[in-house]
Amino acid sequence: MRRYRKTAFLFLAPFLTVFIAFYLAPVGYALYLSLFVKKRIGIGPPKEVFGGLANYIRAVQDTDFLNGLKNMFVFGVVQVPIMLGLAILLALLLHQSRGPFMKACRTAFFMPYGIPTAIGAMVWGYLYSANLSPFNQILKAWHQGTIDFLSPAIVLFSIANIVTWTWTGYNMITLFAALQNIPQDLYEAARVDGAKTWDIVRRIQIPLLLPTLQILFIFSIIGTSQLFTEAFVLRPLGYLADNITPNLYLYLTAARDANYSYAGALAILLALLIFVISGPFLRRVASR
Amino acid sequence: MNNSIVWRSFLPSPACRSARHFLLWAVAGSVCLFLPSLKAQSTYQEPDYSKIKPESGPITLEVWTWVVGLDKAAQLFEQAYPDIKVHVNNVGAGPTEYQKLQTAIKAGSGGPDVAQIEYDFLPSFIATDGLTDLSKYGAEEAKSFFVPWTWGQISPDGKAVFGIPQDSGPMAFLYNKKIFDQYGLSVPTTWDEFAQQAEKLAKASDGKVKLVDFVPTQAPWFIGLAWANGAQLFKAQGDSWTQSLNSPECQKVLDFWADLIRKKYVATIPDFTAEFYNAVGSGQIAASIEAAWGPGVLAASLNDKTSGEWRVAPLPQWSKGQPFRSGNWGGSCDAVLKQSKHPNAATLFCVWLNCAKGAVLNNWNSYGIFPAGLSGLGSPDLNQSDKNPSKFCGGQNVAQVYVDASKAVNVDFPWSPWFAFVNDDYNKQIAALISGAMTPKQALDAWQSDSLKTATGDGYDVKAK
Incomplete structure (x- = not known):
């Protein structure tokens, strides 16, 4: 038994080394940083002194941070179902059809995923700019008012649109692959029993997609909590709130305001929150 | 200089063309037997750079700036100091650069030797203890060559010097x-x-x-x-x-x-x-x-x-x-990071970049860097009607309007x-x-x-x- 364990560790070593160096160590460092506060005496560099949980107490009272979390929830509740719904629909359609056109569609839907997030966001930045936007030029041609896609009331949805554009194809391909795995004889049996296409979708395909969907759902929720690049790239194009996403808020706290201790506390809190939210889902998937 | 954004990098770069202009001009200058430049030299004062002794041996300085065309000025520096190579890196303008800089300062490594920082943002870097006091490396030598209020911006307490003034923005x-x-x-x-x-x-x-x-x-x-x-x-x-x-x-x-x-x-x-x-x-x-x-x-x-x-x-x-x-509005200095291994060479580069005539004119013509140095500011060569920014303004003496504005700024x-x-x-x-x-x-x-x-x-x- 003992010998096997050694061998197991040997095989795990490459993964564990990287995991510890680039995952656990930074988390530990953030935790360590978060326990310090700045003490200033006069003008000049501050001293970092041990502050216990002071940064955590500040964070739970920080309305900007809490509103950032609220934005994250709104985003998750609105964007994730739309994206996954679209992905299911496209996967089912692609699965039904054959032919070169469908193959072309499959590639086209998947393509945004292959474009680096920052580049995608830049292109959308052009599409969103008030006067240059082709959407607004179409609206103008129809004598409609233009939309300011970057205005504070709308910008969260503009970001949601970019995320949907990027990730629907990825989710679609994953679901499509899961559909391919459904044994052919299940369909045949259903047909023999007189099932229509809609019955097959409802009683065979969707139930068998559920495990994949659950995994995608968890990934999407975690992805939502990590939203950063789109907001960061759009930011110089107009006014985007510091706390439009919690991750942008903690980035600015660190890199702009040079308050790394407080940013560390925010990061730890955010991670805990995501752990609490995604934990039950993960347990359910694991128990299958 | 104020902050621009990633978008600017999409815009066609004027650097190539202005470099060509600059070379043409330099060649033309030497063909004319240096007569015009000799005349200008009698009024153009530069500090005694030899007072700042760079570290010996081959050195490479990493420089972060968003001044388009500054690499041409750096080449002039490399010609004057063959042991020092300068790597100019445009990592983004204003806050885009500052956020990378603060991160590098916190990390203790990964930052450049020299970084362009606007006056209004300089105190936030002094407060994180990331910048070298250049007075230790002979920067005081250059003080009298700069517009006094720009020196006040980089030396808030009148003693420590946290950068060399590059430009101002009246x-x-x-x-x-x-x-x-x-x-x-x-x-x-x-x-x-x-x-x-x-x-x-x-x-x-x-x-x-x-x-x-x-x-x-x-x-x-x-x-x-x-x-x-x-x-x-x-x-x-x-x-x-x-x-x-x-x-x-x-x-x-x-x-x-x-x-x-x-x-x-x-x-x-x-x-x-x-x-x-x-x-x-x-x-x-x-x-x-x-x-x-x-x-x-x-x-x-x-x-x-x-x-x-x-x-x-x-x-x-x-x-x-x-x-x-x-x-x-804006105006920057060139600061040296504490983590730089070549603070002497970096100080020399900062002083030279903002005092040497070739560099000052290059930066003005290629990106409108309005000099903070007194000689640069007073130089008739700022007004060249066939070069930007004068050319952009129909040959007008743009510098003169701003020199007058500069005198009317509460310092x-x-x-x-x-x-x-x-x-x-x-x-x-x-x-x-x-x-x-x-x-x-x-x-x-x-x-x-x-x-x-x-x-x-x-x-x-x-x-x-």
Whole structure:
């Protein structure tokens, strides 16, 4: 038994080394940083002194941070179902059809995923700019008012649109692959029993997609909590709130305001929150 | 220099062309048996660089800047000091660079030897203890060669020197003469006249052409205008600070602009965006309140579109009889990071870059870097009608207008270490002002209280004034 364990560790070593160096160590460092506060005496560099949980107490009272979390929830509740719904629909359609056109569609839907997030966001930045936007030029041609896609009331949805554009194809391909795995004889049996296409979708395909969907759902929720690049790239194009996403808020706290201790506390809190939210889902998937 | 964004890197770079111009000019200069340059040299003073001794052996200096074309000046430096190689890296402008810089400072490594930092953001880097005191490396040698108030900006306590002044940004009124002639507009000398011309243009063009853009995402632009109206924002007194972002001087300026915004006589497009350059290049904006580096940056960013149509006039004044006043927007220094392994060579480069004639002229012609050095500022060579920014302004002596503006700037204007937050929070309040959710007074009050809250949260002893 003992010998096997050694061998197991040997095989795990490459993964564990990287995991510890680039995952656990930074988390530990953030935790360590978060326990310090700045003490200033006069003008000049501050001293970092041990502050216990002071940064955590500040964070739970920080309305900007809490509103950032609220934005994250709104985003998750609105964007994730739309994206996954679209992905299911496209996967089912692609699965039904054959032919070169469908193959072309499959590639086209998947393509945004292959474009680096920052580049995608830049292109959308052009599409969103008030006067240059082709959407607004179409609206103008129809004598409609233009939309300011970057205005504070709308910008969260503009970001949601970019995320949907990027990730629907990825989710679609994953679901499509899961559909391919459904044994052919299940369909045949259903047909023999007189099932229509809609019955097959409802009683065979969707139930068998559920495990994949659950995994995608968890990934999407975690992805939502990590939203950063789109907001960061759009930011110089107009006014985007510091706390439009919690991750942008903690980035600015660190890199702009040079308050790394407080940013560390925010990061730890955010991670805990995501752990609490995604934990039950993960347990359910694991128990299958 | 103020902050631009990633978008600018998409715009065709003027660097190649200006480099070619520069080389042509240099060759032409030597063909003329150095006669013109000899004459200029008699007035152009440079410090004794040999007082700053670089580290021995081959050295490579990493330099972060967003001045397009600065690599050409660096090449001149490499020719003068063959042992030192300079690697110029444009990692983004303004805050984009600062955020990388703060991260590198916190990490203790990964930063450059030399970094371009605007005066208003310098205290936030002094406060994180990331910058070397250059007085230890002979920077004092250069002090008398710089405009005194720019030296005050990099040496707030009068002792430690945290950078070498690169440029300043006194403000003036840049206007498109073609559009002004087309609509019969006159160049405003007071803000009242400015408002009248804005109204006249809006009505004559059916709202399609705006007189200027009210820059909604550049706090230092607004601060420059408040500065010209006598505002003071921050003051350190002993161990504590005062902050007055909602002073009557700021209030008067924002009231004036809020009225023009409400009547839609001015545009409100974020600066340094494709959208802004498109509006300016296609004649939807007739004028722009620009710092000294503005015409050069515009010429470079528009890739010479509308070149020759522009002129510069002094900043409009609040009343006719008052002594002429201007404000300052941006302006940078070159600072050396504490983590640099070659502080002597880095100091030498910073001093040389901003004093050596070839470098100063290169930076002015390629990116409108309005020199902070006295000799550069007084050099007749700043006015070369076939080169930007003069060429962009139809051959006008652009530098002279800004030299005059520079003399009219209140030189006592301290910044604060939490300015990076103040800078961003302005955008938030102005967005609310433009959408009509806030009055100018509410916007300034919120700006003041948000910034106070963050500063005190970060441990500063700061009070409202």
